[in-house]
Amino acid sequence: MKIPSFALERYFAAHEFTARYLLSCSDCEALTMAELLSMADAECQHLWARLELRYTESQGHPVLREAIADIYANIDASDILVAAPQEAIFLLMHALLEAGDHVVVMAPAYQSLHEVARSIGCAVDRWAPDENRGWYFDIASLEERLRPDTRLVIVNFPHNPTGYVPSKKDFQALVELTRQRGIYLLADEMYRFLEIDPDSRLPSACELYDNAVSLFGLSKSFGLPGLRIGWLASQNRDILTRVLALKDYTTICNSAPSEILAIAGIRNRTDIVDRQLARLRKNLSVLDGFFDDYADCFSWTRPLGGSVCFPRMLIPQDTSTFCDELVNKAGIMLVPSKLFQFGERHVRIGFGRENLPEVISVFASYLDENFQ
Numbered sequence: 001m002k003i004p005s006f007a008l009e010r011y012f013a014a015h016e017f018t019a020r021y022l023l024s025c026s027d028c029e030a031l032t033m034a035e036l037l038s039m040a041d042a043e044c045q046h047l048w049a050r051l052e053l054r055y056t057e058s059q060g061h062p063v064l065r066e067a068i069a070d071i072y073a074n075i076d077a078s079d080i081l082v083a084a085p086q087e088a089i090f091l092l093m094h095a096l097l098e099a100g101d102h103v104v105v106m107a108p109a110y111q112s113l114h115e116v117a118r119s120i121g122c123a124v125d126r127w128a129p130d131e132n133r134g135w136y137f138d139i140a141s142l143e144e145r146l147r148p149d150t151r152l153v154i155v156n157f158p159h160n161p162t163g164y165v166p167s168k169k170d171f172q173a174l175v176e177l178t179r180q181r182g183i184y185l186l187a188d189e190m191y192r193f194l195e196i197d198p199d200s201r202l203p204s205a206c207e208l209y210d211n212a213v214s215l216f217g218l219s220k221s222f223g224l225p226g227l228r229i230g231w232l233a234s235q236n237r238d239i240l241t242r243v244l245a246l247k248d249y250t251t252i253c254n255s256a257p258s259e260i261l262a263i264a265g266i267r268n269r270t271d272i273v274d275r276q277l278a279r280l281r282k283n284l285s286v287l288d289g290f291f292d293d294y295a296d297c298f299s300w301t302r303p304l305g306g307s308v309c310f311p312r313m314l315i316p317q318d319t320s321t322f323c324d325e326l327v328n329k330a331g332i333m334l335v336p337s338k339l340f341q342f343g344e345r346h347v348r349i350g351f352g353r354e355n356l357p358e359v360i361s362v363f364a365s366y367l368d369e370n371f372q
Contacts, residue, residue, distance in 0.1 A: 003119040008339045020331035021359045028223045028276040028352035040264040056253040067266040081240045085217040085230030095242035101151035108340035135162040156188035161310040161348040163303020185212040191306035193221040193273045210235040227258040283351040307352030318344035330366040
């Protein structure tokens with residue numbers, strides 16, 4: 001298999017652990033081990049204390065899959081397959097796709113959502129939003145891209161990097177469009193539960209359509225990326241069976257300690273997510289002030305969900321050069337839109353971390369010194 005370098009991850013590898021300030025992280029503030037263990041109920045404490053570091057069940061610990069299934073309506077533990085989120089994307093596409101298939105994917109997007117399909121030999125069409133309408137993804141535009149040989153549609157809501165969330169009516173129309181044509185639907189729901197207005201939360205795709213597969217995990221909404229636990233949820237168990245067979249060639253099974261810690265996180269999801277949402281709303285207020293003060297440098301659409309946004313840079317410089325100079329001169333890592341294959345006029349800002357106000361203050365000082 002030949003596949004291009006993952007541009008965003010290589011950029012993070014170069015800067016994430018050396019830059020003093022991170023302004024583009026897509027995750028929320030991470031919990032400590034002590035915090036998570038303090039939340040564990042009696043059953044989790046028992047499982048943790050008696051844990052033997054053996055191989056685990058490839059599909060995922062039964063108790064973990066039951067906890068995950070409790071997140072959804074009309075989904076049970078047999079409809080869940082646990083894997084690292086990136087692994088799940090890779091395996092699912094290899095389970096569903098063959099060379100020559102047609103795939104439609106939202107763009108901009110996390111690179112693996114389109115590059116894995118392209119590496120298999122699929123024809124990949126990009127479904128782009130209208131920035132002037134608040135990053136609106138038009139369902140009619142999606143329908144125009146569908147072909148008789150379209151095998152898979154890939155969506156991501158809340159959307160990374162724009163923070164867009166469609167209306168429930170539009171999302172239902174999207175699901176019906178794939179259902180009517182018998183097209184598989186992969187819904188990347190990694191930022192689910194981080195809707196700024198909880199009333200805008202969409203149903204999970206796997207609840208609505210038997211050929212839909214929902215991807216979720218603990219990296220973003222739960223602040224537990226170090227556990228490397230995610231999952232696929234689908235009513236189509238044949239899909240999960242095919243993915244499971246391929247998983248024998250990758251990790252085979254999941255980390256035993258991570259699975260038990262994941263149970264504790266999922267069972268305490270209300271408390272964890274409430275804390276993350278409070279932080280996101282506080283940090284959005286900081287960004288409101290920043291973008292008001294620097295309206296000559298940036299324009300933005302306030303995100304509806306997730307922990308990232310995608311402002312347009314008005315400074316007469318390409319964003320790759322701007323971001324290189326920013327990290328070298330001010331120690332601030334900021335992701336340019338080139339890494340999303342989306343031109344040179346946008347940057348991704350992550351606002352899920354506790355220190356965002358400090359980083360924005362340093363960023364503002366840099367702009368004052370160099371662009372005012």
